[in-house]
Amino acid sequence: MNKKIIERMINYLKPYWKRLLFSFICMIGVGALSALVAYLIKPALDDIFIHKNRQMLILLPIAIMLTYFFKGLFTYLQGYQTHYIAEKILFDIRTELFENILHMPIKYFDKTHSGDLTSRLLNDTEQMQDSIANVIPNTIREIFTIIGLLVVLYVNNWILAIIATVVFPIAAYPVIHFGKKMKKIGKKRQISIATLTTKMQESLTNLKLIKAFSTEKREIEEFKEKSDELLNIKLEAIKIDEATSPLMEFIGSIGIALLIWIGGYIVFKGMLTVGGFFSFMAALFMLYRPFKTVAKANNNINTSLASMERIFEIIDAEKEKYSGNIEFKGVKEKIKLEHVFFSYEDDKKKTVLKDINLTIPAKSVVALVGESGGGKSTILELIPRFYDPTEGRITIDSIDLKEFDLKSLRRKVAIVSQRVLLFAKTVKDNIAYGRNDLSMEDIIKAAKDAYAHEFIMKLKNGYNTNLGEQGVILSGGECQRIAIARALVKNPDILILDEATSALDLESEQIVQKALNNLMKNRTVIMAAHRISTAVNADKIVVMKNNMIIDQGKHNELIERCGYYKKLYKIQVADDNNNI
Numbered sequence: 071m072n073k074k075i076i077e078r079m080i081n082y083l084k085p086y087w088k089r090l091l092f093s094f095i096c097m098i099g100v101g102a103l104s105a106l107v108a109y110l111i112k113p114a115l116d117d118i119f120i121h122k123n124r125q126m127l128i129l130l131p132i133a134i135m136l137t138y139f140f141k142g143l144f145t146y147l148q149g150y151q152t153h154y155i156a157e158k159i160l161f162d163i164r165t166e167l168f169e170n171i172l173h174m175p176i177k178y179f180d181k182t183h184s185g186d187l188t189s190r191l192l193n194d195t196e197q198m199q200d201s202i203a204n205v206i207p208n209t210i211r212e213i214f215t216i217i218g219l220l221v222v223l224y225v226n227n228w229i230l231a232i233i234a235t236v237v238f239p240i241a242a243y244p245v246i247h248f249g250k251k252m253k254k255i256g257k258k259r260q261i262s263i264a265t266l267t268t269k270m271q272e273s274l275t276n277l278k279l280i281k282a283f284s285t286e287k288r289e290i291e292e293f294k295e296k297s298d299e300l301l302n303i304k305l306e307a308i309k310i311d312e313a314t315s316p317l318m319e320f321i322g323s324i325g326i327a328l329l330i331w332i333g334g335y336i337v338f339k340g341m342l343t344v345g346g347f348f349s350f351m352a353a354l355f356m357l358y359r360p361f362k363t364v365a366k367a368n369n370n371i372n373t374s375l376a377s378m379e380r381i382f383e384i385i386d387a388e389k390e391k392y393s394g395n396i397e398f399k400g401v402k403e404k405i406k407l408e409h410v411f412f413s414y415e416d417d418k419k420k421t422v423l424k425d426i427n428l429t430i431p432a433k434s435v436v437a438l439v440g441e442s443g444g445g446k447s448t449i450l451e452l453i454p455r456f457y458d459p460t461e462g463r464i465t466i467d468s469i470d471l472k473e474f475d476l477k478s479l480r481r482k483v484a485i486v487s488q489r490v491l492l493f494a495k496t497v498k499d500n501i502a503y504g505r506n507d508l509s510m511e512d513i514i515k516a517a518k519d520a521y522a523h524e525f526i527m528k529l530k531n532g533y534n535t536n537l538g539e540q541g542v543i544l545s546g547g548e549c550q551r552i553a554i555a556r557a558l559v560k561n562p563d564i565l566i567l568d569e570a571t572s573a574l575d576l577e578s579e580q581i582v583q584k585a586l587n588n589l590m591k592n593r594t595v596i597m598a599a600h601r602i603s604t605a606v607n608a609d610k611i612v613v614m615k616n617n618m619i620i621d622q623g624k625h626n627e628l629i630e631r632c633g634y635y636k637k638l639y640k641i642q643v644a645d646d647n648n649n650i
Contacts, residue, residue, distance in 0.1 A: 075378050079202075082162060086155045093155070093207065096148035101214025103141035104360075108222045108353035110134055116345030148211060156203030164195050167384060175390040176456040177415055185268025190384060193263050194377040201374035209367040212360030219360075222353040226346045230333055234354055255307045256373030260380055262300040269296050307373075329354065393472050398479040400563035401594045403467045405430040405453070410462035412448055422448050424618045426462070430610075435595040437605030439638060440614035446598035450566045453596060454483045484562035486586070488569040488600075490549040497526050498533040501555045508559055520555035520585040522548070547578030554585045565590060567597035602642045611635070 083090060110133060117126040171187055223231035273280065273289050280289055333350065336342045342350075412423040423445045430436045438446040451457055452464060455471060464471045471479070492500050501516060502508045513533065517523040525548055529535040537543060537552075544552070550570065557565065570586065583604065599605035606625045613621045613628060613635045621632040628635040 075375060075382065078382065079378070082159045083155070086158060089151045089155055093148050093151040094210070096144040096151070097207070097211040097214050099144035100141055100148065100211050101216075101218040103137050103144065104215045104356065105218025105222050105353070106137050107134070107141070108219055108356050109225070109349055110137070111352045112226065112343070112345040112349035114345065115348055116343050120344065145211075148207065152207035153203045156199050159202055160195055160199040163198070163381065164191060167191055167195065167381060170385050170387070170389065173389045174387065176451070178387065180414065183268045185271040186264040187384070188271065189260070189264035189267040190380050193267070194260055194380050197260070197377040198374050198381065201371055205367050205370045205374070209364050209371075212363045215360040216357060216364070219353045219357050223350055226350040226353070227333075227336065227342050229336070230329055230350055233329055233332065234357075251310055252307065252368075252370075252372040254376075255303060255310070256376035257379070259300070259303045259307065259373070260377050262296070262303050266293075266296045266300055269293055326354065390476070392476045394474045394476065394479075396469060396474050398466070398474040398482055400482060401432040401466055403432055405432075405564075405594065405596075406465045406468075407449070407452075408463050408465065410449075410452070410459045410464065412445075412452065412457065412460050421460075422617055423459075424616075426619055428612060428619060428622070430594060430596060432594055433592060434609040435590060435597070435607075436610045436612060437597050437599045437608035438612045438614060439599050439602055439605055439635070444614040445617040446614055447568055450485075450568050450596060450598055453564065453566060454480050454485070481560075482563040483566060484557035484560045484564070484589075485566045485568065486550070486553050486557055486570045486589070487567075490546075490553045492537055492549060492552060494536065494538055496531075496534050496536055497529065497552065500537060500552055501533075501559060503556055505559055512559060513555075516555040516558040517551075519558055519588045520551045521581050522551035522555050522585070525551075545578070547582055550578075550582045551585050554582070554589050557589055563593060565593045565595045567595065569598050569600040602639050613638075 110130060113126060114130050117123040118130060168191060171191070220231070220235070223234055269292060273293065280286060329351070333342070333347050337344060337347050407426050407428040410423055410426040411421060413421045426445075426449065428436075428449075438449060440446060448457070452459060453471075455476060458472065466474070493503065497517075498510075498513055501513050510533075514523060517526055517533075526533060526535075529543075535543075567586065570582065579601075597605070597608070599608075605611050609624075610622055611625060611628055612619055613632055615634055620634060621628060623631075629639065
């Protein structure tokens with residue numbers, strides 16, 4: 071899996087190969103100059119302090135200053151380039167990830183919480199970006215530094231260098247051992263963050279409900295429980311991360327003690343100058359920081375690999391299928407459901423629709439009535455292909471729905487549902503959503519036809535008023551009329567009404583119904599009717615019970631022959647009378 075992830079990351083890096091190459095050159099420069107700093111200690115001690123060479127007293131300080139100046143310059147240039155590349159890749163991946171989320175089929179969101187997707191879009195990408203910007207380039211830079219310092223070790227004394235290169239691999243054992251654990255912990259950490267994000271999002275979305283039921287304490291306890299789970303995972307990671315360095319230091323100290331003992335003996339024998347020995351030890355001590363960086367990088371990279379796996383899971387997930395290529399231009403004759411069965415993927419044992427046979431003539435109004443959970447809304451969701459039938463087929467003018475280009479089909483379908491979806495944008499932006507070619511006159515006309523213009527003009531900034539999250543500043547009826555205006559400017563051929571007035575009081579319902587009447591003119595309308603009173607004048611009423619169609623016809627016909635419909639109608643009339 072790691073090999074595949076690395077290959078994919080290389081593909082993201084390819085557009086920035088010139089910057090990457092320049093960054094590598096800078097890394098090599100930093101490594102070489104770090105090694106030069108260690109090497110300069112030898113002539114500093116031998117030529118200046120022991121042999122008292124006046125010329126070297128002038129040249130060496132200048133050489134040291136120049137060395138540090140260019141080392142700093144290369145470090146800055148490398149840091150900027152790698153951060154630039156990381157930010158661009160983060161932009162590319164986050165955009166691709168968001169694009170892929172929007173192209174997922176609706177069924178994907180039935181089993182995936184938006185909080186988990188938010189966590190992957192923000193937290194996982196940030197974790198990955200940190201590796202690209204800091205961990206990986208710093209590790210590569212320090213590897214070049216290690217190589218340069220090892221050259222200094224071998225130049226000074228190969229015997230001591232061999233001892234040193236034996237000790238360091240032993241010191242690296244904890245890194246390899248802990249690295250495997252860190253990858254597992256990294257994945258658990260990202261999943262825990264996603265769970266916590268989901269909890270926060272749910273609590274903020276349902277804040278009024280929480281307050282209404284006074285369940286703040288319970289929600290806080292649940293939040294603490296999930297937060298505590300994340301805390302324990304992080305503490306476990308900290309234990310491993312913090313144990314790595316001390317263990318390496320202890321193993322390294324054994325090697326250093328051995329090197330001082332052997333090195334002192336070699337100096338006594340005249341096989342190595344004092345300056346050479348201190349240059350060697352300086353290079354050895356300078357190796358500690360880059361080696362420690364490489365050691366810790368292993369843990370961080372393993373954590374990032376877990377994040378990358380979660381990101382690529384979404385990128386690789388099955389997208390919505392745009393199978394058809396026939397452009398949909400509208401219903402000329404009829405929409406037909408032929409022996410349609412449907413069940414959701416997560417519960418295939420429960421059939422939501424059973425052998426549905428229904429013909430919807432063009433430019434007619436067909437109302438679905440029946441018990442809650444009887445499959446009315448599911449039929450509506452099949453028309454724009456949010457889902458496809460498990461069995462059977464749906465045709466428009468004898469053409470299977472799957473043969474139409476999906477985007478062209480949905481452009482001709484407008485949906486007004488019980489739950490109005492609005493953006494935290496202006497009234498104008500919400501009405502014109504999906505249409506960039508509308509004039510202000512078009513928007514105002516649609517608002518007037520939806521009986522929304524009057525209340526819009528009373529808002530603080532009229533059509534430029536920001537509605538806030540989900541239209542929080544509007545009443546339910548006002549939100550519904552904004553949605554109707556949005557449907558009007560879309561100018562659909564098929565109109566789907568999913569219990570559009572069920573959540574409204576009678577007064578608001580009457581206004582919204584007038585707006586709906588304007589919207590329904592000269593369109594093929596399919597509606598799920600919560601109130602039978604809204605379905606009485608439909609061209610065809612379809613009665614559903616136990617996920618099946620038990621009868622269909624006009625209101626008067628059904629009153630005469632369908633006992634279940636008659637019962638529903640009487641209950642509705644009684645409820646309306648009680649509410650007067």
